Amino acid sequence: MLSRMDRRHFVSALAGATAAPGLSSLLAPAPAFAPGAIRRLVDAADVAKSRGVDLIRADAPAWAGSAALDTAFASDEEFWEPVQRAFDLDRTWINLNNGGCSPAPTHVMEQLFRDLKYSNELPVIQMWRDLEPRIEIVRRELASEFGCDIEEMAITRNASESLETLIFGLDLKAGDEVVVSNQNYPRMLTAWRQRARRDGIVVKEISFPVPTTTPHLITDKFAAAITPRTKVIEFPHITNLTGQILPVHDIVAMARAKNVQVLVDGAHAFAQFPFKRDELGVDYYGTSLHKWLLAPIGTGFLYVRKDKQKSIWPLFAAGADQDDNIRKFEEIGTHPAANHNAIAVSMTFHRALGAGRKFARLTYLRDRWAKRLLAEGQGRVKILTPLDSPWGGGIGNFSVDGLDPAKLGNWLFGNHRIVNTPITHAEFSGIRITPNVYTTLDEIDRFSELVLRAIKSGIA
Numbered sequence: 001m002l003s004r005m006d007r008r009h010f011v012s013a014l015a016g017a018t019a020a021p022g023l024s025s026l027l028a029p030a031p032a033f034a035p036g037a038i039r040r041l042v043d044a045a046d047v048a049k050s051r052g053v054d055l056i057r058a059d060a061p062a063w064a065g066s067a068a069l070d071t072a073f074a075s076d077e078e079f080w081e082p083v084q085r086a087f088d089l090d091r092t093w094i095n096l097n098n099g100g101c102s103p104a105p106t107h108v109m110e111q112l113f114r115d116l117k118y119s120n121e122l123p124v125i126q127m128w129r130d131l132e133p134r135i136e137i138v139r140r141e142l143a144s145e146f147g148c149d150i151e152e153m154a155i156t157r158n159a160s161e162s163l164e165t166l167i168f169g170l171d172l173k174a175g176d177e178v179v180v181s182n183q184n185y186p187r188m189l190t191a192w193r194q195r196a197r198r199d200g201i202v203v204k205e206i207s208f209p210v211p212t213t214t215p216h217l218i219t220d221k222f223a224a225a226i227t228p229r230t231k232v233i234e235f236p237h238i239t240n241l242t243g244q245i246l247p248v249h250d251i252v253a254m255a256r257a258k259n260v261q262v263l264v265d266g267a268h269a270f271a272q273f274p275f276k277r278d279e280l281g282v283d284y285y286g287t288s289l290h291k292w293l294l295a296p297i298g299t300g301f302l303y304v305r306k307d308k309q310k311s312i313w314p315l316f317a318a319g320a321d322q323d324d325n326i327r328k329f330e331e332i333g334t335h336p337a338a339n340h341n342a343i344a345v346s347m348t349f350h351r352a353l354g355a356g357r358k359f360a361r362l363t364y365l366r367d368r369w370a371k372r373l374l375a376e377g378q379g380r381v382k383i384l385t386p387l388d389s390p391w392g393g394g395i396g397n398f399s400v401d402g403l404d405p406a407k408l409g410n411w412l413f414g415n416h417r418i419v420n421t422p423i424t425h426a427e428f429s430g431i432r433i434t435p436n437v438y439t440t441l442d443e444i445d446r447f448s449e450l451v452l453r454a455i456k457s458g459i460a
């Protein structure tokens with residue numbers, strides 16, 4: 001058990017993300033956390049301590065969990081049970097589409113509602129003067145988590161805004177070539193194609209097999225597509241289709257040697273699995289935070305390396321004096337401060353879980369259904385995601401010989417209230433399954449049993 005001192009330290013550490021010393025003069029009344037939410041996290045910390053892992057460390061950030069993959073906790077239901085209770089959910093559904101967009105924990109939503117209410121009392125003072133400056137605290141925390149300088153981190157509303165800022169912000173002229181993969185997120189492909197129609201750039205697509213367990217093959221394909229006219233490569237860190245992780249570091253190194261810029265779409269990567277900027281070597285990176293960080297809907301970030309900022313035009317105009325100021329990417333007009341401020345609360349939750357422990361749990365949940373379907377699915381199941389490999393994570397995609405994914409997905413959804421994502425790509429199809437930290441083993445098992453039933457008896 002945690003001592004009372006430990007508990008107090010843990011709770012104040014949780015609050016600390018929004019009430020940092022030095023910036024406290026900028027802040028409106030310190031956020032109060034819902035007692036229930038805190039109690040659940042303290043419960044999880046108790047369980048952690050009884051397993052010999054101290055979530056409460058004296059060095060800052062005090063509550064930061066292990067950044068290493070922590071498999072010891074992956075199957076510890078006593079640890080995850082209070083985490084499951086930290087969300088207000090409709091449990092009459094089994095939500096296995098957290099990749100689209102995830103619910104935020106209850107205490108994150110409460111912070112959001114408090115700030116919205118406070119803003120509305122006197123927006124020009126409470127929102128603009130009191131709450132908006134807290135974006136600097138969020139910037140600091142995100143920069144620390146990603147491993148970049150504070151002056152390299154812009155807060156956006158989603159990955160689309162971050163990536164489109166880059167896609168439309170780079171100076172390119174007719175005939176310049178851009179290389180993408182045909183597994184890029186469709187909106188980014190649409191953005192490039194619009195730029196091709198408008199500016200006459202040339203967009204080339206590479207393709208790669210699913211799953212790919214030897215990702216140097218992907219690096220080689222990008223390398224082979226580069227010509228003397230190639231200026232940019234853009235691709236996802238992890239695909240939304242099958243959860244294939246791409247070798248970002250190697251692609252960046254290969255492209256940099258050829259003077260080609262690399263834009264990385266990290267919509268599904270940040271806070272799903274642990275990594276730092278320097279492990280990737282990227283100059284540009286965009287993500288959503290309403291997927292795996294569990295922040296409120298309408299949150300994201302854009303990282304641009306300091307010496308690259310001047311060369312990217314913002315989507316919303318900014319003055320010349322802001323040319324190399326990362327905040328030029330935040331000139332979006334009037335918007336709620338509540339959404340981006342609540343990112344700090346989600347960050348705290350993420351750190352309390354521990355990035356490594358969280359990823360280990362997501363992988364454990366994926367293996368629980370995927371390996372069972374492989375073992376019991378009469379040899380008809382194919383997993384399109386790398387298993388037992390560093391190139392796969394919490395997202396999994398499966399197909400069943402003889403069962404149409406759209407029909408199977410519809411049957412699971414319409415007849416059994418299981419939210420899933422049928423995927424149809426030109427080169428493969430399957431059903432994407434994305435559980436989350438709040439998903440229970442019973443939910444995973446019910447899904448697996450239904451798929452096995454469909455394999456055995458059909459879905460008619």
Ligand SMILES: Cc1ncc(COP(=O)(O)O)c(C=O)c1O
Nearest residue numbers: 158159160185236240265267288
């Ligand atoms: C790989 C990838 N990139 C970008 C996006 C866009 O994210 P958002 O809609 O949050 O902007 C998604 C959304 O699913 C995605 O999967």
